[in-house]
Amino acid sequence: MKLLYSWNVNGIRAAAKKGLFEWLHATNADIICLQETKAHPEQLGPEFTEPEGYTAYWASAQRKGYSGVCIYSKEKPIRVDTMDVERFDAEGRVLRAEYPGFTLFNCYFPNSQAEGARLDYKLDFCQTLQAMASEVVAQGQHVVICGDYNVAHKPIDLENPKSNEKNPGYLPEERAWMDTFIEAGFVDTFREFNTEEKQYSWWSYRFSARDRNIGWRIDYHCVDEGLKPRLKDARIHQDVFGSDHCPVSLTLED
Template sequence: MINIYSWNVNGIRAAQKKGLMEWFGGIQPDILALQETKAQPEQLDEELISPAGYTALWASAQKKGYSGVSVYSREEPLKVDTLGAEEFDSEGRGLVLTFPKFTLFNCYFPNSQPEGARLDYKLDFCSFLHEAAKERVAAGENVVIVGDYNIAHKPIDLARPDQNEKNPGYLPEERAWMDSFTADGFTDTFRMFTSEGENYTWWSYRAGARPKNIGWRIDYACVNDGFAGAVKSSSIHADVMGSDHCPVSIELDL
């Protein structure tokens, strides 16, 4: 079994102060994929750069304190790539790790911003990722795409859908892309096991949203349809604190 955890930590240095590495040491996953790390490796201490038993990989934004992703992996990947598009790599939007039996995409999808200020950039990213994943599948690889998608797909995926119709993360264009993505060969693994609502991965810091569970499910672990049979569980860990997001995980039987 392979356990993969994914978490938008909203700043890896802030999360470290809130117990990130103690939590990491307690669960000891095979792979931990982080988003919104907001740091370059040279800004970090040894605990974050070289945790015992793991290879640490980084894709940082050119702008300090912004975006960025990282992966801690027990098994050293056969190959490590960024997304391969300057407009996304300059913001540290993704890492692509090739392992013997699957390829992992760890992505921090852009926020479309109020009034859709970055919606075009967001949709360009979504289309690029979709095509990149399809190319891997067409080449005979299985793919796992984890990360903060910054999209609540359906009304069940957020507490107040009617009030958020025009808000970033629930815009019609974003939901339409998610429709096309899941209709074109990719599975939202959480929905393989759980059909109920009130399962969220992000809560606003305002107005006690988390204790009241007024949240959004915007963090996903998706796989190509042909690999769905290998997924034995897909979970949300809403009890884990330290960020405005919580971790999600999948277990693969390879």
């Protein structure tokens, strides 16, 4: 089995003070993907850059304290790249790691922001990433696309869908892209195992939203249709704290 975790930590240094690395080692996961690290590796100590048992890979934003993704991996990938697209790499949006059984995309999708201020950028990112993943699949390989998608796909995926229809993360254009993505042959792994309501991975810091479980499911592991037979489990870990998001996990048969 191969166990993968994904977690938007909302600042890796802040998360470390709240037990990030104690949690990381307790999971014994094969691969841990973090988003919104808000750090460059040269700013960090060895506990961040060389955690015992793992090799770390980084994509950081040019702007300090913003965005960024990281992969901690027990097995060294065959190759690790960014998107090689300047407008996205400048914000540290993606790490692409090739393993023997699949290519992993660790992604921090842009937020479309109030009144859709960055919606065009967000959709450009979504479409570019989808094209890259589809190209890998067309070459006969499998893909795992994990991270903070900043999209709640269906009404079941957030607490108040009607009142959020004009809010970033649930705009019609974002949900339409997610429809297109699924229709193109990508699988929302969590919904293969759990179709219940109130399964959220992000909560606002305001109004005691997490205590009341008024949240959104915006963190995903998606895979190509061909990888579906290897799915063994997918979970949201709402009992793990340290960020406004909680981790999500995927278990694959080797």
